[in-house]
Amino acid sequence: MYQVLYELLGGLLIGAAASLLWLGVGRISGMTGVLSSLFMLTTREQWQRRGWALAFLAGLVLAYPVFWLLGGKIDIEMTSSPLLWASAGLIVGFGTYLGNGCTSGHGVCGMGRFSVRSMIATVTFITSGILTVMIMNALGVTV
Amino acid sequence: MKPLIIAFASGLIFGLGLLLSGMNNPAKVRGFLDILGDWQPALIAVMAGAVGLFAVVYALSHKLERPWFAERFHAPRLDLIDRRLLSGAALFGLGWGLVGLCPGPALVNIASLDGRILGFVVMLLIGNRLAHYLVGPVNKSQ
Numbered sequence: 672m673y674q675v676l677y678e679l680l681g682g683l684l685i686g687a688a689a690s691l692l693w694l695g696v697g698r699i700s701g702m703t704g705v706l707s708s709l710f711m712l713t714t715r716e717q718w719q720r721r722g723w724a725l726a727f728l729a730g731l732v733l734a735y736p737v738f739w740l741l742g743g744k745i746d747i748e749m750t751s752s753p754l755l756w757a758s759a760g761l762i763v764g765f766g767t768y769l770g771n772g773c774t775s776g777h778g779v780c781g782m783g784r785f786s787v788r789s790m791i792a793t794v795t796f797i798t799s800g801i802l803t804v805m806i807m808n809a810l811g812v813t814v
Numbered sequence: 815m816k817p818l819i820i821a822f823a824s825g826l827i828f829g830l831g832l833l834l835s836g837m838n839n840p841a842k843v844r845g846f847l848d849i850l851g852d853w854q855p856a857l858i859a860v861m862a863g864a865v866g867l868f869a870v871v872y873a874l875s876h877k878l879e880r881p882w883f884a885e886r887f888h889a890p891r892l893d894l895i896d897r898r899l900l901s902g903a904a905l906f907g908l909g910w911g912l913v914g915l916c917p918g919p920a921l922v923n924i925a926s927l928d929g930r931i932l933g934f935v936v937m938l939l940i941g942n943r944l945a946h947y948l949v950g951p952v953n954k955s956q
Contacts, residue, residue: 675859681835682863688828689864690871695820697881697888700828702917706942726818727825728921734829735925745833747923748841751913753930760920760934762909764941767917770902771892771952774916775828777903778861781890783868788893792903797847799907804847807911 689780696723701776703767770796816883829922835860838922840914847911892952 689700708724711717739745749756767773770792772781777796781789836842837860845854880886910916915923915931917938923931 675856678835678856678859679863681831681833681837682860683867684827684831684834685860685864686831686867686871688824688826688831689868691827692821692824693868693872693881693887694875694878695824695882696817696884697886698821698884699888699890700824702921703942706917706939707946710943710946723817723821726821727828730822730825730827731829731918731921732825732924734826734833734922737826738830738833743833745926746836746839746842747926747928747931748839749913749930751840751930753933756913756930756934757937759909759912759915760937761941761944762905762912763915763917763920763934764938764943765945766902766905766907766909766941768902768942768945769949770899770906773906773918774910775918779864779868780872782861782865783872784889785869786890786893788895788899791895792899795900795903796907796910799904800847800911801849801907803908803911804844805850808848808851 685775685779686783689775689783692723692727693780698723699776699780700727701772701780703771703773703776706764707768766796820883828918831860831864832919832922838915838919842914843916843919844911844914847914898949898952 692698692700705724705727708721709728711721712725735745763773770777772789772792773796777789777792782793832838835857837857842854843857845852846857848854875887906916913934915934920931920935920938924935
């Protein structure tokens with residue numbers, strides 16, 4: 672139990688954040704939607720409609736320094752090449768726009784709403800992620 | 815102003831959750847996806863906690879007529895399962911497996927100022943716009 676205590680508490684915080692956004696402003700906390708919204712902030716009307724996305728993003732980015740100031744331990748272990756990171760970013764950006772969601776929108780909120788569309792999306796991206804790691808291991812790609 | 819404060823607080827709490835759970839650590843996420851290798855299943859607890867709590871709150875929210883600080887609930891109405899959804903999710907999984915980072919944790923990690931993270935985020939935005947201009951937004955009336 673101790674081994675997954677932080678994971679469970681972290682998950683509950685994520686669930687609490689999603690609940691707060693839903694109850695407070697009636698919005699789904701999906702990162703893909705937040706990012707897409709940023710590009711729509713072109714008119715005053717759109718700012719009123721989607722300004723929440725920018726505030727959400729500001730809180731999200733500030734979480735890192737706040738967590739650090741609170742004495743939290745932050746591990747970011749990665750060895751993959753910059754080229755692989757850039758390619759992955761492009762693929763993730765393209766794919767999440769196409770599929771209208773990622774781990775937060777489909778995975779957390781969609782599953783929580785028992786949306787069949789989101790459940791199928793979640794199973795698909797987890798399966799695809801597992802296969803990708805499997806193939807990379809088989810090819811001996813060290814990351 | 816209140817909706818913006820709520821959204822800011824939600825983003826902050828969301829980010830703290832990602833950091834506490836270790837979802838922002840690429841090696842840990844890849845370990846979770848590596849089911850045939852040195853599998854690290856701990857991240858299941860993140861999903862269980864997040865989905866479980868949100869599911870309860872979402873179900874209870876049906877008793878409310880509207881959110882606290884907005885006109886109405888913006889529940890996604892789309893229930894279409896098509897090639898677009900499946901190919902998008904499959905592509906996302908590919909990129910996720912390559913490096914072990916999805917959009918939320920990538921945004922949280924911006925403050926690490928690591929070049930690879932920043933490059934990932936820039937390309938994430940470019941990929942988002944590329945799909946927007948090449949494919950276009952999903953038709954929500956379907």
